[in-house]
Amino acid sequence: MNVYKRELKSGIKSFLIWTISIAAFIAICIGMFPEMKGKMDSVSDIFASMGAFSSAFGMDRLGLGTLLGFYSVECGTIMALGAALFASMVGSVMVGKEEKGRTAEFLFSLPIKREKVMGEKYLALITEMVVFHIIAFVISLLSILAIKEEIPMKELLLLHSSYLILTLCLATICFSLSTIPSCSSVGMGMGLVLFFYFFNLLANITEKIDWLKFLTPFSFTDGATIVLEKKLDWTLISVWVVISLLCLIYGFWNYKKRDLKS
Amino acid sequence: MKYAIEIENLTKNYGKHRGVDSIDLCVKEGEWFGFIGPNGAGKSTTIRTLLGLIKPTKGESRVFGLDSWKESERIMEGIGYLPSEAIFYPEMSVKETLDYALSFFKNKDKRRQEELCERFQLDTKRKVGELSYGNRKKVGIVSALQHSPSLLILDEPTGGLDPLMQREFFNVLEEEHKKGKTIFMSSHILSEIEHHAETAAFIRDGKIILKKEVAEIAKNSARRVTLRGSINVESLDGIKEVVKSKDGMSFLYSGESKLLIEALGRGEVKDFTVTEPDLEEVFLHYYK
Structure with a gap:
C-alpha cells in the first residue's frame, strides 16, 4: 500500500483546507438559523412565490423557517457543491499528475503493476471523500446541538448519504477521465461539476421534461424530495453508480494499455 | 548463452513520427553494453520499451526472457534504471524518496543505500525539489543501485555530474560489473563507452547502424x-x-x-x- 499511503500524505494539505472550510461554512450556516427562524416564515412565502427561481432550489416545496427546510436548501447547496468540487479537484489530477509532473518514469520503473497504482490511488481518493463526509456530518450534528434544536437524524442521514454518493460518483468519473492525458486537469473536472450543477437547476425548473434529471447526478441530492418523501431515489442513484463504474472500468483499461509519457 | 536483453524486430511509431525501426539487439548476461547515438536517434524509445513504459508497434523486447510489456512488474524487480532526467516528487526529502523506491522491492536492506549516499556525498535530509540537476542525478544513481539489481539500465548517466562524481560513478559501475551484473548504458559521449563497455551499438534515425566490440570500434x-x-x-x-x-x-x-x-x-x-x-x-x- 505504498502508493496509497503516499497519496494520502501528499493530499493532506488540500484535504484539511477543504474539510475545514466546508465544515466551517456549515457550522456558520446552522449557527445563523435561530436568528433567521422567525424572520424566515414571511420570507418563505416570498420565496415560494418566486416561480422558477424557487423551483430550482426546491424552495417552493420546503419552508425555510424549519430546520430541515433551511438545512437542505442552505447547507445542502454548500455540502453538495463544495464536496463535488473537492472530489473533482482531487480526482481529476490524481492519475495524470505523474505524467504532468514527469514522475511516471520513476514510479513505473519500480516493480508495481499499473493496475495496482491505479487501484491504490483510487482507494486513497475514496478514503479522502468518505472521511471528509464523516467530519462534515459530525460537525453538522454538533452545530445543531449547539443551537439547541432537535436533530432530525433520519432525514440528515438520508441527505448526507446522497451527498456522499454524489461525491463518490463524481470523484470516480473525474478519476477515470483523468487517465486520458488531455482530460487530466482541475479545470476540466470543475467544469464538469459546474455543468452538472447548473444542468440540475434547469432540470428542476422544467418539470415537464422528467428525463432531464437523469442527465445530472445532482438530481438525486434534491433536498425537498428527500425530506418530504423520507427516502432516496434509488433509480437515479443506480443510473449514476452504473455510469461511474463503467467510467472506472474504462479508466483502468485505458491506463493499462496506453503509452506513458516521459 | 543467456541473454539479459533480447530485442527482435522492434518498431515503435508515435503516430506519424518515427521512434525506432526494426531494431534487433541482444545483450549477454554480465556484459557491459554501450548504446550510442545522437539526441533523437531512438535510444530513450528503446529503453522505455524495455521497461514496459511504451508498447511496441511491432516486434518484441524481452528482459531476463520475460516480455517487457506484459511482465514489466517481474522484470523491474531485477532492474536498476537511471533515466536521463531524474525527476522525483519535489516535496519529499532525499531519504524519503530513496526509502519510498526501496519499499517496492523484495530486497529492503538499507545498508547499500547508506553506503552509496556516503560515496556520492548526498545530503539525505534535503528536499528533492531544492536539489540541482547534478544532485538529482545522484539520487537517481542511488535509487537505481540500492536494491542490488542484476541489470542496470542507464540513460545518459553522467549528465550533470562533476568529473569527480563521474569517476566515482564509474568506479561503482566497475565494481558492479565485476560482480557479474549486466550494464546497458546509453550515451552520446563516445569516450564513456570506449573506456568501459565491451560491446556497443550505434543507433541513428531509429535504426541500428553498427554493432561491434568496443575494442574493434576503437581500433578503427x-x-x-x-x-x-x-x-x-x-x-x-x-x-x-x-x-x-x-x-x-x-x-x-x-x-x-x-x-x-x-x-x-x-x-x-x-x-x-x-x-x-x-x-x-x-x-x-x-x-x-
Missing part, C-alpha cells in the same frame, strides 16, 4: 587532427575529410599514432590538437 575509429601550419598529408594512410583553412588544416586520421607524430615533425606545425571526433564524424568514418 578516427581522431580529428587540427593544426596551424601545414604537413604533407599524402604520405599518411587513413586520412579523410581534409579541410584546409587560411593558416592551417583539419582532417580525420585513423592510422598509427607514430606515423602521425612523424609527419607532424616533418611538417611546419606551430600548434596542433588531436581530439575525439563527434558522433557524426564517427558515423561518416564507418559509412564512407
Whole structure:
C-alpha cells in the first residue's frame, strides 16, 4: 500500500483546507438559523412565490423557517457543491499528475503493476471523500446541538448519504477521465461539476421534461424530495453508480494499455 | 548463452513520427553494453520499451526472457534504471524518496543505500525539489543501485555530474560489473563507452547502424587532427575529410599514432590538437 499511503500524505494539505472550510461554512450556516427562524416564515412565502427561481432550489416545496427546510436548501447547496468540487479537484489530477509532473518514469520503473497504482490511488481518493463526509456530518450534528434544536437524524442521514454518493460518483468519473492525458486537469473536472450543477437547476425548473434529471447526478441530492418523501431515489442513484463504474472500468483499461509519457 | 536483453524486430511509431525501426539487439548476461547515438536517434524509445513504459508497434523486447510489456512488474524487480532526467516528487526529502523506491522491492536492506549516499556525498535530509540537476542525478544513481539489481539500465548517466562524481560513478559501475551484473548504458559521449563497455551499438534515425566490440570500434575509429601550419598529408594512410583553412588544416586520421607524430615533425606545425571526433564524424568514418 505504498502508493496509497503516499497519496494520502501528499493530499493532506488540500484535504484539511477543504474539510475545514466546508465544515466551517456549515457550522456558520446552522449557527445563523435561530436568528433567521422567525424572520424566515414571511420570507418563505416570498420565496415560494418566486416561480422558477424557487423551483430550482426546491424552495417552493420546503419552508425555510424549519430546520430541515433551511438545512437542505442552505447547507445542502454548500455540502453538495463544495464536496463535488473537492472530489473533482482531487480526482481529476490524481492519475495524470505523474505524467504532468514527469514522475511516471520513476514510479513505473519500480516493480508495481499499473493496475495496482491505479487501484491504490483510487482507494486513497475514496478514503479522502468518505472521511471528509464523516467530519462534515459530525460537525453538522454538533452545530445543531449547539443551537439547541432537535436533530432530525433520519432525514440528515438520508441527505448526507446522497451527498456522499454524489461525491463518490463524481470523484470516480473525474478519476477515470483523468487517465486520458488531455482530460487530466482541475479545470476540466470543475467544469464538469459546474455543468452538472447548473444542468440540475434547469432540470428542476422544467418539470415537464422528467428525463432531464437523469442527465445530472445532482438530481438525486434534491433536498425537498428527500425530506418530504423520507427516502432516496434509488433509480437515479443506480443510473449514476452504473455510469461511474463503467467510467472506472474504462479508466483502468485505458491506463493499462496506453503509452506513458516521459 | 543467456541473454539479459533480447530485442527482435522492434518498431515503435508515435503516430506519424518515427521512434525506432526494426531494431534487433541482444545483450549477454554480465556484459557491459554501450548504446550510442545522437539526441533523437531512438535510444530513450528503446529503453522505455524495455521497461514496459511504451508498447511496441511491432516486434518484441524481452528482459531476463520475460516480455517487457506484459511482465514489466517481474522484470523491474531485477532492474536498476537511471533515466536521463531524474525527476522525483519535489516535496519529499532525499531519504524519503530513496526509502519510498526501496519499499517496492523484495530486497529492503538499507545498508547499500547508506553506503552509496556516503560515496556520492548526498545530503539525505534535503528536499528533492531544492536539489540541482547534478544532485538529482545522484539520487537517481542511488535509487537505481540500492536494491542490488542484476541489470542496470542507464540513460545518459553522467549528465550533470562533476568529473569527480563521474569517476566515482564509474568506479561503482566497475565494481558492479565485476560482480557479474549486466550494464546497458546509453550515451552520446563516445569516450564513456570506449573506456568501459565491451560491446556497443550505434543507433541513428531509429535504426541500428553498427554493432561491434568496443575494442574493434576503437581500433578503427578516427581522431580529428587540427593544426596551424601545414604537413604533407599524402604520405599518411587513413586520412579523410581534409579541410584546409587560411593558416592551417583539419582532417580525420585513423592510422598509427607514430606515423602521425612523424609527419607532424616533418611538417611546419606551430600548434596542433588531436581530439575525439563527434558522433557524426564517427558515423561518416564507418559509412564512407
